[in-house]
Amino acid sequence: MALAIDALRHGWAIRVDEAFTLLPAETGFAPGAHAGRMLISAARAVTLKLANQREAAVPEAPVLIRAAEPFDLAAARAIADPALDLVFPMKGPFAADHIVDLDAARAAMELARLAGILPAFLVDSAAAEEEAQSVAATDLAAWKDTGRLAIASRAHLPIAATEQAEIVAFRSRDDMREHVALVIGEQDGDRAPLVRLHSECLTGDILGSLKCDCGPQLDAALRAMADEAAQGGWGVLLYLRQEGRGIGLVNKLRAYRLQDQGFDTVDANNRLGLPTEARDFPVAARMLELLGVHAIRLMTNNPAKVAALEEVGVTVVERVPHQLPSNPHNARYLDTKRDRTGHLL
Template sequence: MNIGPDSVERLARARADLRMGVPVVITGDHPVLVCAIETLTTGRLTALRDLPATSVIAITARRAETLKAPAYDGDLARIALPTDHTFAWLRSIADPSADLMTPLKGPLKCERGGPVDAHRAAIQLAKSARLLPAAVVTPLENAAGFAKANDLTTLSLAETQAHLSERSPLRAVVRARLPLEVSEAGQLHVFRPDDGGEEHYAIEIGQVDRSQPVLTRLHSACFTGDLMGSLKCDCGPQLRAALTQMGAIGQGVLLYLNQEGRGIGLANKMRAYSLQDQGFDTVEANHRLGFEDDERDFRLGSDILKSLGFGSVRLLTNNPKKVEMMQASGITVAERVPLVVGGNRHNTAYLATKARKSGHLL
């Protein structure tokens, strides 16, 4: 029996490598070396320049729009790496924090035609590692030999595409009694994905009748709002109001999904906050970073509910997309229960953007 890592485990290893600044190799018909720009060091950039092949920068179409770079490949753009590029210039392509101070980074020459699947996988890998979605991608002639000589993690393009396009199965790890302020009859369930990603939680209150629609909140982790009492969002008040309602009726389920910052991670969320301080709204900030409006996968919530034996919910939400997702994933939404709390002078524009651009019913 082979006790080495399988394709899912190699993918988890690759995420960790990219976060530490270590390149990974993606094999296939057109193998490449992938370096995440956010964690790329000057030393490794120098080593890349010594390789015989010409590197390109892979960025999302959202980031390309900000840079006025043509996204010939639809959802991404491949920017040719100039021979005189500097480390600071390369970082500025990925990081929009100084865009307003140095708006002109071009002219940028973008490639068109040819295979782009490995470039797309590189961007998805960076996203899944909670890094800025931008990578230096370099073609390799002898990928296996190069990876072995440099002790690099190697991923199969086909397997990587399959795993990145699917959500990892969740496994129940443990549950235990957890008395809460809103109800002493609380239980915490911990779920862990097979791909080594973040764990997710379900807080069950009372003895819930599985045959009836259960009052449910699908809540995304928000360190700043839930724990620190941030006034920039309404997450903390929504979390506490949902638990209070469940405690008042004696039953309910709160799903706490570790998808901080609409799925882009806390560091990128703080980058978005910095862009908001420059005058951009929530959606615009995400786009300038290279992300979509919302990168979360709410199907995780339906997976947890099914594993706990629930098939029907009364969903505490202002977001119609959560209702649509639940229905599409096989969970019946018997009722949408509004949860309009937490407005203040600091988040007025944020809430207005959620209503105008994301369709929240406020």
């Protein structure tokens, strides 16, 4: 799995379940690469008006397309990247082929997301066959097995909100992402801690972006946990390496560019061919388990996050609202969270 993700980031081909040899449209560089077919995500197919080409019985399935002429990498990138939609407005006509191995096709889309690239591939390009990295769809499930996640290290870490904090680092064998937790206050197994799941946001947490509310939410959560500790309670901040709700930094910035053109967060992600929500909540559940935490008071405005955690065995005894004032740059973002993704704002 790790080799397949690395291959896609470097522009090398992968072979999934012996069903397809796939060369990534975005990063691929094989000289003279061309193919009669392309594999694209269901979301990107909708943007390209190809929704009716999807597998009828499986509406969220990827789409395998062909055109009158073979696709080279330049044509494939024009189909994959919404930033090129205005440069190449005329696409198609395309026909769709039946996908024999849907599990392999879905695995390819997920591998692209994990690699942080656009989910589009040249299929069975002769130029890519020889060096392809083989991977099985079942490898993906094994790679996502949270049982592989373990505590790698921990240390006392005084922070601005409180000097009484411990940082705990978590590592999985094949996953290069290292998640961390901050345990604030004295851990008390008889008392449910105040917990915040915070997915990393470079632009908001570090650079102070006003386009989202991530930085202020992080700071406010730490202050709330420090106050909780001062009153005899405790808190846990899970800092998850899931930039852009799981689509990665580069794709998040691509979504920002589309937002500048007038699309909201949901539509921007879908035009990229990516899901609106791709965060891995079982990882958060495993982190809590390793910390010995099974019941929590969750700081969130998102009922779906409560449901996702309860689905994987975490008892949420209370949802604690975590709403902060908007600003002119993130007001529409917050409205979209309320109106389209069910946040209680």
